[in-house]
Amino acid sequence: MPKVTRREFLRLGAGAVALGSATPEAPAAAAPVTAPTMVTGSFVSAARGRVLTNWAIARPPGQTAPLRPVIALHGKGSDAAAVMGMGLDDLLAQVVSAGSPPFAVVAVDGGGGYWHRRAAGDDSGSMVLDELLPMLAGQQLDTSRVGFLGWSMGGYGALLLGSRLGPVRTAAICAVSPALWPSPAASAPGAFDGADDFAANSVFGLPALGSIPIRIDCGDSDPFYAATKAFIAQLPTPPAGGFSPGGHDTTFWSAQLPAELTWMAPLLIA
Numbered sequence: 458m459p460k461v462t463r464r465e466f467l468r469l470g471a472g473a474v475a476l477g478s479a480t481p482e483a484p485a486a487a488a489p490v491t492a493p494t495m496v497t498g499s500f501v502s503a504a505r506g507r508v509l510t511n512w513a514i515a516r517p518p519g520q521t522a523p524l525r526p527v528i529a530l531h532g533k534g535s536d537a538a539a540v541m542g543m544g545l546d547d548l549l550a551q552v553v554s555a556g557s558p559p560f561a562v563v564a565v566d567g568g569g570g571y572w573h574r575r576a577a578g579d580d581s582g583s584m585v586l587d588e589l590l591p592m593l594a595g596q597q598l599d600t601s602r603v604g605f606l607g608w609s610m611g612g613y614g615a616l617l618l619g620s621r622l623g624p625v626r627t628a629a630i631c632a633v634s635p636a637l638w639p640s641p642a643a644s645a646p647g648a649f650d651g652a653d654d655f656a657a658n659s660v661f662g663l664p665a666l667g668s669i670p671i672r673i674d675c676g677d678s679d680p681f682y683a684a685t686k687a688f689i690a691q692l693p694t695p696p697a698g699g700f701s702p703g704g705h706d707t708t709f710w711s712a713q714l715p716a717e718l719t720w721m722a723p724l725l726i727a
Contacts, residue, residue, distance in 0.1 A: 494518055495546050497537075500592060504584040505568065512565040512589065513537045514596060515546035517553035523597050525628070525725040526561040527604040527718075528585060530572060530611030530618070532636075537564035543707065548714055557722035561598055562606075565589050569647065571636070572607075572614030573658045576650040582618055602628040604721045608710050609681075610636045610648075616660040616671075624668035629724040631672040631698070631717050634705050635660075637684040661691060670724050671696040674713045676703030 494516040502510040516524060531540050545562050553559045567581035574580035590600045603626065607615035612635030619630040638644040641655040649655040660666070673696045675685045682700070689696060697720055703709030 494520070495541070496596070500588065502584045502588055504580045504588055506578050508568070508579070510566045510584065511537050512563065512592075513541045514593075514598070515541065515549050515562045517550050517559050520559050523599040524559055524561040525599045525602055525604070526563045526593060527606050527721055527725070528589070528615075528618075529562055529564045530567060530585075530605065530607035530614040531564065532607075532609035532611050533569050533571075535611075536566045540564035543711055543714065545714070548718060552715065552718045552722065555719075557719055558726045560604075560722055560725045562718075563589070563593060563598070567611075567614070569610075571610050571648050571658075572617055573654075576654070582614070582621070585618055586622060600626075602626055602725065604629045604631070604725055606631045606633070606717065606721065607635070608633045609705065612673075613637060613660060616663075616666065617658060619669055620660065620663045620665040623665055627665075627669050628727065629670045629672070629721050630666075631674070631721060633674045633710055633713060633717070634676065634679050634681055635673065635685060635688070637681055637688050639684055639687065661688060667693040672698040672717060672720055674698040674717065675700050676705065676709045677701065678704045679709075680705055 495513065497511065497513045499509055499511045502508050529540050529545065531537065541564055549562055565585065567584070568579055570579045570581050572585070573582045590603065593600050603622070605615035605619040605627065607613070612632035615630050615632045616635060619627040636645070636648070637660070641649060641652040644655060649658065671692070673685060673689060675682060677700050703712070
């Protein structure tokens with residue numbers, strides 16, 4: 458997932474809306490959205506073999522009470538900075554300003570190990586569940602219930618980690634263009650350590666996913682289209698979202714983000 462900055466586009470768009478709503482009789486009622494709050498940091502992850510792991514937290518402006526977070530998982534070849542570079546902080550501010558319940562978005566470096574324990578010792582899944590989530594409590598976030606959002610490798614990871622955290626603590630999962638394959642032989646090189654690893658970390662047939670609200674968005678030209686359709690077909694309840702024109706790229710992913718964040722917001726406080 459290449460690093461894309463939408464911040465200036467979004468700010469120009471917000472300004473255009475405000476100008477269009479003004480009339481000679483009455484000024485625009487909506488106040489400009491103030492700058493969102495972003496903090497960054499890092500920790501040494503034991504689960505990832507003592508790797509320095511960067512994180513970033515975006516909050517809507519003006520929020521002082523503890524917020525529940527959405528954990529945003531990047532795709533292969535990406536990182537926390539690239540996730541926030543999609544303009545997530547600005548989008549979050551706009552979604553909350555439009556009336557959605559406030560929440561936070563957290564991104565974290567996960568490497569390229571597909572968010573589960575690998576034979577080489579890197580376990581980015583455990584890093585999220587056993588290190589990142591406890592650390593977030595010290596950042597004034599309420600991790601009693603969280604959401605998961607991810608793209609490609611991160612979409613698969615959102616389904617996997619959300620199911621492992623379980624329905625009591627996982628408020629919602631949004632998997633975007635999830636990297637799914639029907640068999641070990643069909644999977645991308647390096648995604649799994651072999652057939653046993655593939656079977657142990659498959660998201661097909663997981664009972665927990667039947668009790669967690671799920672949204673899946675995928676482009677109809679995406680290489681994971683067929684596998685995603687097969688995954689949706691075996692879920693006990695049809696997920697939100699769906700298929701629409703687009704490919705496996707940031708153009709499609711950025712277009713879905715406002716609706717995805719709006720969908721997740723009320724589920725986090727339910």
